[in-house]
Amino acid sequence: MIAAADLATYLVADAASIHGRSVAELAAAAVEGGATVVQVRGKDLSAAELLEAVADCARRIAGRATLLVNDRVDVYLAARADGLPVDGVHVGQSDLPAERVRRLVGPDAVVGLSASRASELAALRRLPAGTVDYLGVGAIRATPTKKDHPDPLGWDGFAAFVALAAEFPCVAIGGVGPGDAAAARAAGAAGLAVVRAVCASPDPRAAAAALRREWEDAAPVAPAEGRVRS
């Protein structure tokens, strides 16, 4: 489980987007700055390399932020079995199905799922309550980080999805960064998930701190306003 408040400033620490430093260095700097979630993604890493990156992150972050592993449930389980402070996994629609993931990680781990279509939400609603803790919803805008994403939602499309997905905290992802917090909160987002805005920054600590400050400063939207079905 994860409290919605903890999703506010969500870093996808994507190994392919980080140059000149390690994933763990980047993640630690972002958490120093105020990132509340770090998801370690390494689609091009071997499982051994990903486990090492996750273990390094866990040691550096030491529970000060929620630490998630992208896709590789086995890497999460291996890190957890090593006694490391790692909190869960984030999976996409082509990764292991969410109900299988929940069964493997148990009830206490965080499970996040990427979703942006009504059909995906309908499939999710056929699963037991508690299968998924939050949704990553996007892309808001086109982004070079993920070339296979569907058409961008924009904030209107995001708000419409959030209204449908009322029982799930929704994190906005895809081409978002500085300057987006107010629009994200107005659209009902539980958080803003960034890749390049932190991974490509020369000062990831400051970049994360600015995102967190902007998020705190933006007026939260009352649930009745942000979550009304359209």
Place this chain on the structure above:
Amino acid sequence: MIAAADLATYLVADAASIHGRSVAELAAAAVEGGATVVQVRGKDLSAAELLEAVADCARRIAGRATLLVNDRVDVYLAARADGLPVDGVHVGQSDLPAERVRRLVGPDAVVGLSASRASELAALRRLPAGTVDYLGVGAIRATPTKKDHPDPLGWDGFAAFVALAAEFPCVAIGGVGPGDAAAARAAGAAGLAVVRAVCASPDPRAAAAALRREWEDAAPVAPAEGRVRS
């Protein structure tokens, strides 16, 4: 655990090497022909696709051969949790470390490991007995299937490795196929693992049957002869 005898005719059902049929069709045909092990490999498949291929294989093979999953321990665990007849995993040196894999899959699952260097064997010997059930040793010859393999061992190199690795059944892999059984058994192999010899065959059932027959016909080497330390 796996009996050494069961390793004789080992198919790596590599999704990237199969054209015009499904992994499960190919695997089922090979097992009809006499394959004793099927390892499902899908480095380019998503976890959802790999799980579907493994589940299809499990249903088609139905316990008539040992069914292993390459690399993705989570996919194996998910298939097992679904009650499917799947037996274990095969990992390489850059996948999850063998001791982590054993901890995740438990004592009864089969765990295979790729190894071809004395240093890898030394590392393996520092782990508890029973961590790994067998070794996949190669490449015997250069092969287009795996472009990142080290220099080919040849049968002499294989025999030297087998002599060092006396406590592990060793399956010969990499560029091997019809005509190799006698040399493989003379070098101390517990089995012959093939990709293209079955995956690229127009008749995978017949290809597997020929390999199995050739294996049975080749004279086994007495342990004292094949396993003496050099």
